[in-house]
Amino acid sequence: MKTYARRFATAGSALVLAASGLFMASTPASAATSCLGSTCTGKDPATTTCxxxxxxxxxxxxxxxxxxxxxxxxxxxxYPGGTDWVHTIKVENSQGNAYSTRFNGGGGGAVWTRMVNDKDIVSRACATDDGGYACSSWY
Known part of the structure; x- marks a missing residue:
């Protein structure tokens, strides 16, 4: 009888551990990566906690x-989208790191660039359309 009880307890413990693993499984928010400053450079913000x-x-x-x-x-x-005249967006920081994204307008959804370090430096966003080039202020 003791062997049966021991096997039952062992099986029960295994089931409890397996069930707790289901509750602690990765959620979409926790599956995203995190970074800080220069370790964010070149990463897609949509795949990070940023x-x-x-x-x-x-x-x-x-x-x-x-x-x-x-x-x-x-x-x-x-670029939040909605018009078809902005064709390239760019982010740059004061250390010279920059990323750009080119797209075909058409009033579609938002588009974005990869990230640059902004720890203790400044950055700005720029855009190019058929008529010229314009940047935001540095932040």
């Missing part, structure tokens, strides 16, 4: 936003 606390801190006259994440200390350019 997007969670991001805010638009300045906007160019062409509507390109500079997005900034205080927790990641990183920045990126985003």
């Amino acid at each position: 997007q969670n606390d991001a805010k638009t801190v300045t906007t160019s006259i062409l509507g390109t936003e500079l997005r900034y994440s205080p927790s990641c200390r990183a920045a990126w350019a985003r």
